[in-house]
Amino acid sequence: MNAKRTDFVATVVIDLIVASVVGILFFLLAYILTAGLPHVSWSFLTGATDAFSGAGGIGVQLFNSFYLLVLTMLISVPISLGAGIYLAEYAKDNWRTSLIRSAIEVLSSLPSVVVGLFGFLLFVVKFKIGFSVISGSIALTFFNLPLLTRNIEESLSAVSRSQREAGLSLGLSKWKTELGIILPVALPGIVTGIVLSAGRVFGEAAALIYTAGQSAPVTNFADWNPMDPASPLNPFRPAETLAVHIWKVNTEGLASNAAALSAAASAVLIIAVLLFNLGARLLGNYLYRRVTASK
Amino acid sequence: MLKQYSFEETAVQTFDDKTSLAMRTEDMQVFYGSNHAMFDANLAFPKNQITALIGASGSGKSTYLRSLNRMNDGIATVTGKIWYHGVNINEPGVNIYEIRRHIGMVFQRPNPFAKSIRENIVYALRANGIKKKAELEERIEQSLKGAALWDEVKDNLDKSALSLSGGQQQRLCIARSIAMAPDVLLLDEPCSALDPISTVKVEETLLELQKKYSIIIVTHNMQQASRISSQCAFFHLGHIMEYAPTGTMFSNPQIPVTQDYIAGSFG
């Protein structure tokens, strides 16, 4: 009887904790969305910002956020894929590997403001790249690499040893086994991790304030030549992102409706991040079925 | 308390020069770090026969078997000689990938790739440079027939291998191995995860396969050993104690340890 009672009490307590976590999340979401959504309109989503007051739409910032995200992923996915495969398959259990692992831990616990300042000092000031998309995405890469690497390593290690033995016993090289047999099985987990980290990168502000900059110069969306200074694809132009924009409107916005503007932008940001989470789930499940079950 | 048997008293048969051998080990030792797991293993395997390796759990059967196609590389240190077609393949310079194509292996747990049945068979073939569609199709059919799986899957080759039953998966793993056209097939308790009916199917498959391949099989099941094997080796604590034709081994074991093991009064 006593065991049954403790069991009951424990279940109730755990249920309450879970309920409060879910409750807080829903409260937050509902609050942000109800405060912001009424101010979101098509012209807000696509319009240009007034450079002086910060009023107006968030079209350029939205584009910048996505562009930075894509660039960051282009840099960080291949690197962390290599690092993840190395750690999961090739790294021996010795001091060098522990050193690498500790380095990754430390990198992942660096505050993003510090990463941003470092990026500012090194790329913006020392290398004279200036506030730019490229400086921002390199800073974001620092911030993204440890998590992605760990995710990839874990996804690969989760694949059963027997799959590796099967590959090796057929005379496949280790690399071929890894690429052709292990990676496809681990892919759903890896893709989920990538999309989730995309959500984090998308919402990051602190690392970008000093690297990608706080201005969104009006760009010419008819000019897609990345070499042109006015092109939205030019990686050397300053690019205020949505998250940075929210921070800026709130701290130094001069517009009369600054509160409404930041609420609306926050709602858009939250929706985008939620979509990333949902996408991660759907894509992961889809790939899992694709890889394992019948086509 | 385990009864103590002398490791000096062994009865290991050898073959004369007229018997053609698939492979042979000479004074093979295996170490897992400082753990000496296999002592002076001297066994020769006649061509086109099934040889069974029996012995209690932990006696070193898998250790021995996995050394034969160098699957212990990077896991254990293997010394001594492993003769295959007149070459000692336990040398650093030997191409282990090539060796494993000639000496195939099937594991205790069915481990098909998470791919279609077709891909399970052709993946390694393609990786080895066989690209012609006709040849690949031919190999798929031949290997699945060889593993007695063709009739069950021929209409569903694009289905995921993971949707097959355990017994079918194991036969697919056998098919995948023989598709490489090996000449020795190593099997480590291939039936231990299977039901009796699938077991019979796999056994029939092996009996058929010995016409083309030399087979070395680890088994815990003495009935299975007596049903399918021609030669039988008994392992005890990392030592090979007795090696004889299966009939002789079961009806008239030579040394006390084998007698006790076969009588079931072991330890």
Ligand SMILES: Nc1ncnc2c1ncn2[C@@H]1O[C@H](COP(=O)(O)OP(=O)(O)OP(=O)(O)O)[C@@H](O)[C@H]1O
């Ligand atoms: N990967 C390994 N690392 C370290 N020791 C190992 C490893 N594999 C096996 N051993 C040791 O080698 C000895 C023989 O093990 P092995 O797996 O060859 O036995 P087995 O006869 O195949 O047993 P079973 O019938 O249970 O499969 C055991 O003492 C075991 O602890």
Ligand SMILES: [Mg+2]
């Ligand atoms: Mg074993």
